[in-house]
Structure formats: structure tokens, C-alpha cells
Amino acid sequence: MFGEATVDGFDASTHVSGGDPGAPAPRRPFRKYFRETGWRHLVGIVMLVFAGFPLLYVLSASLNPGGTLLTANGLFRTLSLDSYVELFQNPSQPYAAWWVNSLVIGVATALGTVFLGALAAYSFSRMRFTGRRFGLLTLLLVQMFPQLLAFVAIFLLMSAIADIFPALGINTQIGLIMVYLGGALGVNTYLMYGFFNTVPASIDEAAKIDGAGHARIFFTIILRLVAPILAVVGLLSFLATFGEFVIASVLLIDPSRQTLAVGLYQFVSSQTQQNWSVFSAGAVLAAILPMALFLSIQRYIAGGLTAGAVK
Template sequence: MSKRKTRSVIRLTASYVVLVILAICSIYPALWIIMGAFRPGTALYSKTLIPKSLTLDHFRELFNSRIILFPQWYMNTLKVAIFSMLLGVLLTLLTSYALSRFRFRGRQNALSVLLVLGMFPGFMSMIAIFLLLKEMQLLDTHVALIMVYAAGAPLGMTLISKGFFDTIPRSLDEAARIDGASNFKIFTHIILPLARPILTYLALLQFVGPWGDFIFARLILRSKDKWTLAVGMWDMVSSNQNSNFTLFAAAAVLIAVPITILFMLMQRLLVDGLTSGASKG
């Protein structure tokens, strides 16, 4: 066997070993949480991965407990995530379409500002946002969460969606304008039908963000019946002296199921939207 072939085999073997190790590191914690959701008792620790007996008591407790308002938290999070997704995607699409198709003074500066602002973490502006919402009397409301989540969407996703719109031939716009179509009609009847991959990508990202956000929701929401899932689950563990981890695991499984299903069903469109949006800047 030649040296080149030996190096190729070693490199390929090392790649598979690294991939197997990464897969184990990714799957094992998730599998432990899933098994913990069906494990009797309150302790998440166990000598074996698979419990000797399985139970659904933790799932029943989530929906029957008067202290843990899990169904209410679930609906609150679903409402905030859906409306944030709709408004955030709309703002992102309009912003990216304007920056991609129109040429106006300050366009390059606007792109630079979006790029720079997108580099800063969102929690840096939380104090200012908190004071602003307090003056507007929007604290402890879901409207405040929806407004902030939706307004922040263009900062992180405009450049990617603009890159996707740049891949759509401008000749389609010009042909539509010759036929008398307005910019809004071109956007709704030509651009959006061709933008299904990036639309799926934006919708999933804008849905997942509010779905799992804890820091901002904990800062704004004060009433227990208005909490989202992240805030409620944090309180679920902290108020029980960090002992009821199997109940926490059951809630984590229920939270992860819809997101996992969405990613599995839309995986192809998600990848197409990401790769196409990154091909042009």
C-alpha cells in the first residue's frame, strides 16, 4: 500500500472517529433527559441510562398540578412565538427586499449598520428596552415581548434574506413592470413564491428564538399566569430546592417535540434557504 493511500485511510478513519465521538456527545445528554422523563421519583441521577421501570406520572402532573401552570405557559409561549414569527418575518422580508432591489442614497450605510448592530448581543440593550417599556406601560405583557422579538428580527436575518433575493433574476421584475405591475405586486406575486426556502428558514429561526428565550422574558413578565415556558420551568426547579428534575425533564421533552418535528419536516427547505442566502451578500 502506497504512502498516499495509507494517509487517506488514516485521515478517513480519524474523521469517522471524530464524528462518532461528536454524535455520542450530542445524543447522550438528550437521551438521558428523555429517559429521565419516564423515570420514577424526582432525582435525575441514575446508575443506568434506561430505567428499570417507566412511568407517565410526571407528564400527568404537568397538566394536573395547580401550582405548575404548564398548559398556560405552553399557550403563552405559543402565542408569543407565532406572532413574533409573523411580524418578524414580514419586517425582515420587506427590509431585505428593499435593500436587494432598490438603489437609494444611504443603502450601503444601512447595510453596514445592520452588519455592525447584528454583532452585538441583544442583552446589551435590555436595560434601555426595559425603561422604554416601563414608560409605555407595557411591562408584564405579551405585547412587549412580541414587539421586541419582531423588531430585532431584521438585525440578524436581513443580510441572509437579501443574499437570497439577490439570486432571483432582476429580469423577472423588469418583465412584470412592463406589464404594469407595482412593486408590491412584484413582491407578493413573483418574489415571495420563489422565496419559499428562505421564508422557511426565517420562520423557523424567528419561531425558535422566542420559544426558548429566558433572559428577556424573565425581565419583562412578572405574573405567574403570563410566564412563558422558559421562565416557568426555571421557577419549577428553583422553587423545589432543585430536586424535581424528572418533572423538569418531562416538560423539556414536551417542549422539544414540536420543534424537532418542524426541523425534520422542513430540513431540506431550511438548508436550501441558508445556503442560497449565503451565496451572495
């Protein structure tokens, strides 16, 4: 009986469903759709509008030659590139130099943070020594206090260093990079430590059998396996440094050595002359590079941030 049903082409699943298996599923009622998934789309649209409107407003203000934010209430009512041209024409406010300074300081800080953080994370993850757990916990607790709380102490410290080593004191980009590296080591080390623990220790043991030391294992094997977290830490460090204002405004005095955040503030800091249009144009140009970096390595971000939470 069952063999005859099979030969005749009888399909129990098709017969029960009452339709062609290749036919599309019936549409859900709107209330059921909205209750299950539709409300998520609505929340996503609201958040997209909430996040995108300030960007559109700044872009509209940069194309409005009026110079005030009040005249930019009508989005894209007036379109002009005068603010972008004016941005590069004032020698006392060298926007191009600010952009280069921010790029150099951001890249140097990101590379230094990745290198030092990876060394520390590898040591805490692979080596066993006295005070290892206490040192890791202390490093994390100390970094819970932001640099903003210590900018007075940082200023006094850099002033004292300038008397001995002028190249590392106040108004030097190298000194600013050193301050950034000291403040970014703790959290990034702890983040990398969790990712390093996901790499099997058997890889290190196999390399040691072949005669490789810790340095060779770290540079030739481990760094390649933890590339996602290196990209994440480098990106986060670069973005934080590229837009940092408080510490940079305290340590950098010469306009030719200032960063973008400090330099752009000059356009709106005066009580008698505030050019918000030029400020918005500078902000738009400053956001292009971070956005491009974020989009180019965003595939590493999710994996790099979540893989370290396995252990």
C-alpha cells in the first residue's frame, strides 16, 4: 500500500499543507507581523533618523555661507562651497596642518597602543608569574579613571619634563602621544587578553618543540591569529585620539602643532566672531577619514569584540 502511494507520486507533506511546495508562504496578518518583527523595523528607522539628522544638519550648515546656525535651519536651502574654500585660505588657522597633525598623532598612538597592548596581553595570557592576576586587575581598575580627571597633574608633569627633556614636554606632539599611550594601555590590554585566551595554547607548545622562543611565537604566529582584535583596538584608539580635545588643548599651544579638534574650536570660541559655517565645513572634512576607516574594517569589529568574551 505504501509502496503504491510512493510510486503514484503521493507526497504526504504536500497533501497536508494543501499546496505546491514551491509556492510562497501565505502573508501574515499585519498585526502578527508588527508584533513579531515589524516593531523592530520601526525602531531601526527611528534610530536611523535620530542619528542621521545631526549629520545632515552639519552638512547643510557647511554649505550655507551665512556663518550662523540660525540661518541653516532650512536644510540645503542655500548651497555654496565658500566655507570649504575659506577653510584653507587663513594662514593663522592652518586647517591642512591641523589635519596632518591629527593624522600623525592618531596613527602613531594607534600603532603604539596595539603594539604595547598586544605585548602586555600576550604576557598575561601565556606566562605565569607572581602577581599576574593582581597586576591585570590593578591595570584595569586604574584605567577606570579617565584622563580628564588628571589633566592638571598631566600639565604639571609635562612642564617638569620639559625642563629636562624639551622634546617631550609641553607643546610637543611626541609628549602628547606619550600621554595618550599611557592612558590607553589598560582597557585595551584587558580586551586583547580575552581574545588571546581564545587562541589554543597547543600552538605555542608545538612552536616551542620546534625551538621557537616567546618573541618568535608572538611575532610570527600569534599576531596573525589575533588580527581582528588588533584591527579593533587600532581603530578605536585612532578614533579616540583623532577627536580628543581636552588633553590636546592643554598640551599643544602653537597653532601649527595643534590637532583638528583644538584648531576647529578657534572658529567658534571668539565672543565677537563665530563662523559656524567654516567650522561645519572643517567638521565634515574631518569626518571623512574616520568614516572610511570604520567602513573598511567593520567586518573585524563584531568578531574582534565578541570573540574575547568566550572565556
